[in-house]
Amino acid sequence: xxxxxxxxxxxxxxxxxxxxxxxxxxxxxxxxxxxxxxxxxxxxxxxxxxxxxxxxxxxxxxxxxxxxxxxxxxxxxxxxxxxxxxxxxxxxxxxxxxxxxxxxxxxxxxxxxxxxxxxxxxxxxxxxxxxxxxxxxxxxxxxxxxxxxxxxxxxxxxxxxxxxxxxxxxxxxxxxxxxxxxxxxxxxxxxxxxxxxxxxxxxxxxxxxxxxxxxxxxxxxxxxxxxxxxxxxxxxxxxxxxxxxxxxxxxxxxxxxxxxxxxxxxxxxxxxxxxxxxxxxxxxxxxxxxxxxxxxxxxxxxxxxxxxxxxxxxxxxxxxxxxxxxxxxxxxxxxxxxxxxxx
Amino acid sequence: xxxxxxxxxxxxxxxxxxxxxxxxxxxxxxxxxxxxxxxxxxxxxxxxxxxxxxxxxxxxxxxxxxxxxxxxxxxxxxxxxxxxxxxxxxxxxxxxxxxxxxxxxxxxxxxxxxxxxxxxxxxxxxxxxxxxxxxxxxxxxxxxxxxxxxxxxxxxxxxxxxxxxxxxxxxxxxxxxxxxxxxxxxxxxxxxxxxxxxxxxxxxxxxxxxxxxxxxxxxxxxxxxxxxxxxxxxxxxxxxxxxxxxxxxxxxxxxxxxxxxxxxxxxxxxxxxxxxxxxxxxxxxxxxxxxxxxxxxxxxxxxxxxxxxxxxxxxxxxxxxxxxxxxxxxxxxxxxxxxxxxx
Numbered sequence: 001x002x003x004x005x006x007x008x009x010x011x012x013x014x015x016x017x018x019x020x021x022x023x024x025x026x027x028x029x030x031x032x033x034x035x036x037x038x039x040x041x042x043x044x045x046x047x048x049x050x051x052x053x054x055x056x057x058x059x060x061x062x063x064x065x066x067x068x069x070x071x072x073x074x075x076x077x078x079x080x081x082x083x084x085x086x087x088x089x090x091x092x093x094x095x096x097x098x099x100x101x102x103x104x105x106x107x108x109x110x111x112x113x114x115x116x117x118x119x120x121x122x123x124x125x126x127x128x129x130x131x132x133x134x135x136x137x138x139x140x141x142x143x144x145x146x147x148x149x150x151x152x153x154x155x156x157x158x159x160x161x162x163x164x165x166x167x168x169x170x171x172x173x174x175x176x177x178x179x180x181x182x183x184x185x186x187x188x189x190x191x192x193x194x195x196x197x198x199x200x201x202x203x204x205x206x207x208x209x210x211x212x213x214x215x216x217x218x219x220x221x222x223x224x225x226x227x228x229x230x231x232x233x234x235x236x237x238x239x240x241x242x243x244x245x246x247x248x249x250x251x252x253x254x255x256x257x258x259x260x261x262x263x264x265x266x267x268x269x270x271x272x273x274x275x276x277x278x279x280x281x282x283x284x285x286x287x288x289x290x291x292x293x294x295x296x297x298x299x300x301x302x303x304x305x306x307x308x309x310x311x312x313x314x315x316x317x318x319x320x321x322x323x324x325x326x327x328x329x330x331x332x333x334x335x336x337x338x339x340x341x342x343x
Numbered sequence: 344x345x346x347x348x349x350x351x352x353x354x355x356x357x358x359x360x361x362x363x364x365x366x367x368x369x370x371x372x373x374x375x376x377x378x379x380x381x382x383x384x385x386x387x388x389x390x391x392x393x394x395x396x397x398x399x400x401x402x403x404x405x406x407x408x409x410x411x412x413x414x415x416x417x418x419x420x421x422x423x424x425x426x427x428x429x430x431x432x433x434x435x436x437x438x439x440x441x442x443x444x445x446x447x448x449x450x451x452x453x454x455x456x457x458x459x460x461x462x463x464x465x466x467x468x469x470x471x472x473x474x475x476x477x478x479x480x481x482x483x484x485x486x487x488x489x490x491x492x493x494x495x496x497x498x499x500x501x502x503x504x505x506x507x508x509x510x511x512x513x514x515x516x517x518x519x520x521x522x523x524x525x526x527x528x529x530x531x532x533x534x535x536x537x538x539x540x541x542x543x544x545x546x547x548x549x550x551x552x553x554x555x556x557x558x559x560x561x562x563x564x565x566x567x568x569x570x571x572x573x574x575x576x577x578x579x580x581x582x583x584x585x586x587x588x589x590x591x592x593x594x595x596x597x598x599x600x601x602x603x604x605x606x607x608x609x610x611x612x613x614x615x616x617x618x619x620x621x622x623x624x625x626x627x628x629x630x631x632x633x634x635x636x637x638x639x640x641x642x643x644x645x646x647x648x649x650x651x652x653x654x655x656x657x658x659x660x661x662x663x664x665x666x667x668x669x670x671x672x673x674x675x676x677x678x679x680x681x682x683x684x685x686x
Contacts, residue, residue, distance in 0.1 A: 094601060099626060102601035161628070258437060258445035259632075268623055272615040275629060280611055283442060283632030285504075289602075289623050 002343070003118025004324045005054025009047055012325040013054065020114050020122035025071035028126030030081060033137060034146050035061035035116035036315065037327050037339045038085075039176050040267050045328050058117030058341075059085040059109040060149035064137060065130075072126045080137060081130040083116070083123060084293035085109065085150040090128030098295035103128075116149070117324055119343045131297045134305070143312030143340055144304045147181065148297045151338065152311035154265045155181025155242070156300060157291035159189055162238035162263035166190035171227055171235070171255045172212070174242035175203040177314040177338040178265060180210055182240040184311055187211025188303065195230060197223055197251070203337060206313060220247065224254035231257070238263060241288070246270040256284050264288040315340040345686070346461025347667045348397030352390055355668040356397065363457050363465035368414035371469030373424060376480060377489050378404035378459035379658065380670050380682045381428075382519050383610050388671050401460030401684075402428040402452040403492035407480060408473075415469045423480060424473040426459070426466060427636035428452065428493040433471030441638040446471075459492070460667055462686045474640045477648065486655030486683055487647045490524065491640045494681065495654035497608045498524025498585070499643060500634035502532055505581035505606035509533035514570055514578070514598045515555070517585035518546040520657040520681040521608060523553055525583040527654055530554025531646065538573060540566055540594070546680060549656060563590065567597035574600070581606060584631070589613040599627050607631040658683040 003017045020029045035058050044055070062082040065075050075081065088095050088103035095103050105125055107113075114121040123129055133145055147153075155178055164170055170191045172182045175198025186194050187210060196212035197219070198204045204215045218226045228235055235257040241248055244266025252262040253274060265288050275286065303309045317336040319327040320343070327339035346360045363372045378401050387398070405425040408418050418424065431438050431446035438446050448468055450456075457464040466472055474491075478484055490496075498521055507513055513534045515525045518541025529537050530553060539555035540562070541547045547558045561569045571578055578600040584591055587609025595605040596617060608631050618629065646652045660679040662670040663686070670682035 097602060099602040101624070101626065161626075259440060259442040264623065268619050271617065271619040273618040274614065275616040275618060276611050276614040280607065280631065281444070281633050283444065283504075283635075285628060285630040286618060287628040287630075289626030292626075 001119040002321055004057040004115065006044060006048060006057050007054045008050030009045060011050065012045065012057070012328045014322050014324055015054070017118070020120050022067055022069045023122065024124065025069040026125050026127065027069045028065055028072050028075055028123045028130065029067040029120060030063040030083070030123055030130070031066050031120045032061045032063040032116060032118060032343050034142050035341045035343070036146060037117070037324070037331055037341065038150060039178060041328065042332055043267060043269070045332055056110045056113065056115040056118070058115035060146060060151070061116030061121060062133065062142060062146050062149065066120065068126065074127055075130060075132065080133045080135055082133055082145055082148050082297065083130055084153070084297065086293070087123065087125050087129040088294050089125045090294060095128070098292055100292040100294040101290045117341055119321065129294065133301070141304060143315050144310050145301065146340070147311040147314065148293065148300055150291070150293055151177050151314060152181045152185070152300060153293035153296045154178050154291040156185040156296055158182045158240040158242065158263045158265040158288055159185040161287045161289065162240060162261045164189045164191050164238055167192060168238055169193045169231065169236040171195045171197060171239045172242060173197045173239065173248050173252055174266065175200050175207060176242065179242035180207050180314055181311055182242050183207050183212050184210040184309060186240065188309060195227055195236060200334070220251065223251055227255040235260065237261070240265070242266050244269050246273060249273050253279055253284060258282045261285045261287060265291060314338045318342060344462040345664055347400045347458065347664070349387060349391060349400050350397045351393030352388060354393065355388065355400070355671045357665050357667055358397070360461065363463050365410055365412045366465065367467065368412040369468050369470065370412045371408055371415050371418055371466045371473065372410040372463060373406040373426070373466055373473070374409050374463045375404045375406040375459060375461060375686050377485050378684045378686070379489060380460070380667070380674055380684065381493060382521060384671065385675055386610060386612070388675055399453045399456065399458040399461070401458035403489060403494070404459030404464060405476065405485060405489050405492065409463065411469065417470055418473060418475065423476045423478055425476055425488055425491050425640065426473055427496070427640065429636070430466065430468050430472040431637050432468045433637060438471070441635055443635040443637040444633045460684055462664065472637065476644070484647060486658050487653050488644065489683070490654040490657065491636065491643055493634070493636055494520050494657060495524045495528070495643060496636035496639045497521050497634040499528040499639055501525045501583040501585065501606045501608040501631055502528040504630045504632065505583060505604045507532045507534050507581055510535055511581055512536045512574065512579040514538045514540060514582045515585060516540045516582060516591050516595055517609065518543050518550060519585065522585035523550050523657055524654055525585050526550045526555050527553040527652060529583065531652060538570055538579060543677070563594065566594055570598040578603065580604070585609050587612050589616060592616050596622055596627060601625045604628045604630055608634060657681045661685060
């Protein structure tokens with residue numbers, strides 16, 4: 001079959017790889033209907049050292065079950081399923097607590113295993129990992145359901161860890177697909193007010209449609225001042241940091257109200273962060289983390305199926321599998337917000 | 344009157360200063376019965392640049408009301424009261440949320456104002472700040488009630504922010520007075536298991552009496568391994584970091600269970616801390632902060648008055664006001680755990 005490999009920064013190729021087959025009784029093989037490129041894929045796309053051995057790419061996909069091992073009682077050939085971006089047994093103590101990203105038998109797609117940006121995937125722990133979707137292969141809801149793999153669940157996780165609710169004011173930092181998903185998630189959880197910090201008008205416009213009440217284009221100290229000005233000097237109860245850089249984190253602490261929460265879901269591009277005396281004196285909490293998407297899929301799926309939310313609107317370009325390298329380029333150049341792949 | 348001033352590292356003096364008098368209608372003047380030296384006083388004691396102008400010291404005290412302004416309806420001359428280590432109006436929105444350390448009319452003792460390590464203190468916002476104690480001036484409970492000023496409330500705050508409860512396993516880092524207070528607070532909140540990390544046997548012995556189920560004397564990587572060994576490899580749900588150094592914080596993240604909480608109350612001796620990719624992947628939360636002692640006094644006082652807890656056991660030396668400089672020395676040299684001052 002064909003699949004995407006990354007050989008180094010800027011070097012993405014679509015090549016022939018072995019067809020996936022059942023290896024363990026707990027495996028399934030899924031033919032990919034839709035997958036996508038993640039903002040986090042852009043970090044290695046920008047900096048990965050060149051290597052003769054390609055790394056399989058893609059951790060967001062939905063598709064059709066083609067085959068199952070002997071220990072996957074809940075799925076059968078032909079089922080339409082979505083996969084969270086980390087596989088998990090959904091039975092261990094961490095999974096029972098909703099922390100599927102720390103599953104005792106879990107793991108990540110890609111690298112030496114199949115990734116989502118290909119024609120098919122061998123899925124370990126298929127019974128626990130895959131969630132059956134009550135739609136057909138040609139459903140118009142598939143792009144929104146695909147966001148349950150990662151991006152919408154990641155925005156939701158930021159909001160959940162920050163305990164966003166009806167009496168919460170929220171600042172979302174970042175107008176990428178995760179930031180916009182965080183806006184939609186905060187709105188869905190009833191946030192009183194949502195300030196979106198971002199500089200790309202087409203994106204912040206979608207943010208407004210998703211529920212942002214204010215848009216702040218300024219950054220750094222100016223951005224902090226602007227948010228404080230809009231909030232009577234205090235900042236917001238919660239800040240959802242959806243970028244991952246140190247300046248974004250510094251801004252997050254700067255716009256948080258005393259006693260508030262900074263919840264981060266952007267992959268940190270830093271080893272150390274600004275959590276010194278001032279953060280302690282103001283009783284700020286830093287939370288967030290890699291999203292246990294599997295824990296959220298059923299709940300969020302309902303709102304997609306009944307049309308309440310349309311998180312798939314973050315996709316503004318669709319490519320074929322052969323066009324994936326150009327999809328990476330378009331996202332890296334900020335031509336595209338998020339690229340959908342139809343193998 | 345006589346009061347304590349610090350002129351630089353290692354240079355603590357007891358000198359004559361002006362007697363406090365009512366300056367605002369919201370003031371009270373309190374004659375100090377007992378005060379103490381705080382672990383946080385040791386930071387300037389170790390590093391404060393020499394200065395010709397002394398800094399008034401002490402932020403923990405209880406005493407007797409000597410005089411009140413016209414706008415302190417709840418207190419009268421002769422009342423025995425305890426003061427939290429930050430004064431607050433107890434009426435603003437932050438105070439209403441229990442975050443008295445961010446009070447819109449609050450402030451800190453000492454520096455250019457009166458501190459607790461003296462014969463008397465002018466108390467701003469006295470109505471909101473002071474809590475009346477239903478005991479006499481000679482009560483044997485005074486040392487335990489004095490810990491409500493700061494040290495026991497600080498340990499309690501660490502546990503509260505970490506949401507310690509009956510199903511929580513806890514690691515407490517640090518066997519100083521705050522660490523031991525955190526042990527007692529975690530026990531009081533019903534923690535299932537409390538691992539105390541500390542190297543001073545006399546202190547960890549008191550920690551065991553306060554509720555520690557295990558003591559870990561190792562530090563750094565060895566300490567992390569030991570805690571993991573004791574917890575089936577996983578670490579504990581919560582970690583109460585009661586030291587304030589970067590190695591202590593690194594250890595805290597190292598012994599936290601995935602999805603867990605590091606709650607810190609030690610004054611950070613660092614500007615940046617280790618909150619990179621690994622912390623995100625493990626969904627660890629960093630919380631804690633300077634304790635809003637005022638929010639906790641009434642609740643904790645009850646358990647002291649009825650004898651359930653004796654947080655005053657952290658005091659292992661008593662000095663007169665003139666002996667305060669030697670009290671600092673004894674704490675800095677770790678001869679004394681926490682020094683009580685009787686002016």
